[in-house]
Amino acid sequence: MARIYKKKTKKGIKWGFRAYIGTDPVTGKDIRKAKEGFLTQKDAKLAAALFERQFHNGEYIQPSKITFNDLCSEWERHYHSQGAKDSRLRARKIALKHILNEFGKVPIQKITKKAYQDNIDQLAIKFSINYVSSIHTSANMVFQYAQENKLIKDIPTKDIKLPKKKETVEDLENDNSIVEKYLEKEELEELLRVTKNEGLEGDLLAFTMLAYTGLRVGELVALKWNDVDFDNHTLRVIRTYYNPTNNKQKYQLLTPKTKTSRRTISIDELLINMLRIYIKEQDKIKKDNKPFYHDDGFIFATNEGYPKTIKAISIRLQRLLKKTNIDKAITPHSFRHTHTSLLIEAGVHIKEIQERLGHADIKTTMDIYAHMTKNIKKEASIKFSNLMEITSKKLIN
Numbered sequence: 001m002a003r004i005y006k007k008k009t010k011k012g013i014k015w016g017f018r019a020y021i022g023t024d025p026v027t028g029k030d031i032r033k034a035k036e037g038f039l040t041q042k043d044a045k046l047a048a049a050l051f052e053r054q055f056h057n058g059e060y061i062q063p064s065k066i067t068f069n070d071l072c073s074e075w076e077r078h079y080h081s082q083g084a085k086d087s088r089l090r091a092r093k094i095a096l097k098h099i100l101n102e103f104g105k106v107p108i109q110k111i112t113k114k115a116y117q118d119n120i121d122q123l124a125i126k127f128s129i130n131y132v133s134s135i136h137t138s139a140n141m142v143f144q145y146a147q148e149n150k151l152i153k154d155i156p157t158k159d160i161k162l163p164k165k166k167e168t169v170e171d172l173e174n175d176n177s178i179v180e181k182y183l184e185k186e187e188l189e190e191l192l193r194v195t196k197n198e199g200l201e202g203d204l205l206a207f208t209m210l211a212y213t214g215l216r217v218g219e220l221v222a223l224k225w226n227d228v229d230f231d232n233h234t235l236r237v238i239r240t241y242y243n244p245t246n247n248k249q250k251y252q253l254l255t256p257k258t259k260t261s262r263r264t265i266s267i268d269e270l271l272i273n274m275l276r277i278y279i280k281e282q283d284k285i286k287k288d289n290k291p292f293y294h295d296d297g298f299i300f301a302t303n304e305g306y307p308k309t310i311k312a313i314s315i316r317l318q319r320l321l322k323k324t325n326i327d328k329a330i331t332p333h334s335f336r337h338t339h340t341s342l343l344i345e346a347g348v349h350i351k352e353i354q355e356r357l358g359h360a361d362i363k364t365t366m367d368i369y370a371h372m373t374k375n376i377k378k379e380a381s382i383k384f385s386n387l388m389e390i391t392s393k394k395l396i397n
Helices: 041-056 068-081 086-103 113-126 129-148 169-173 185-198 203-213 217-221 269-288 310-321 334-345 350-357 362-369 374-387 389-396
Strands: 003-009 012-023 030-038 234-237 240-242 252-254 263-266
Touching: 003 041, 012 041, 030 041, 068 086, 068 129, 086 113, 086 129, 086 252, 113 129, 185 203, 185 310, 185 334, 203 217, 203 269, 203 310, 203 334, 217 240, 217 310, 263 350, 334 350, 350 362, 374 389
Parallel strands: none
Antiparallel strands: 003 012, 012 030, 234 263, 240 252
């Protein structure tokens, strides 16, 4: 039961309350909550009753001076302990820097929804909508952690309105993003032909495998020879490569992006033959560099045996693209979209495409599915024209 008291001040009589809220586990002393400054005894009693109800219902949050910076540090340790990959944690930390710049030294209980919304609106001026969304998602995870641990009562990130891009006619006219994401069949043929004639060691196998399997580039460079089943023509995908510093010796092998990313896929006879040829070429490299070759069984290895970096694969690709007539911002990931579009063109069912690419959510596959090749669109138009041929002639004549 709270004790109500009155106090004489320079501004007259004020009322307050003092309530018992437990025992300090370290000192063993009683902990009490006190608040004063109420104009009437009734106000003090109402405030005391509200406090006691919140306290007994577990809704009361003890005042804390923990800053957003300290909270982030605590959350990062927790997030990592829950099995978050180093790559995911690193991405979250980068995103959170933008919130830390604004609220790093502010006690979390003083961060209001309006202040947070204003910050998001400011960030939306500087960065893309997708990146602002990533920043907000990371901040929301931190505040949810604080609420779960009863450090704050309300989450300032709740029901925040993220910015929306207003497309103009000019944006739509100049939007080549869909076309830029993959190679048409003829473009792929040109790139692989150039790679065959002018590519460096391992280039032809690497880019053919990306195009013929739809692997993520991180999955590609993490492949080992024991992942290949030469008899059954299958390829096992059970790891991915992580190396933010691009130091060839300081890499990590992580589990794939999702559980569904762990998969075994069928591969083309062409790839099997190319792998058989390449393993012999690699054996020669091993012999030539035997004193300093670290043989960990990687297929796409450097002359020292370390897996090739993703950056190295990207540089090789850009070198070859310059020798083609392809005018697109192609990256190693573009082969994944290329493989998808070609599967669609070949009439492969959407579910099979999802399993082959290792997408956990079919929506991801559907998003790519929507980016059909020009050939498919032309074919749809031709089929429609053939279907409506008689009707069309009647309209003209």
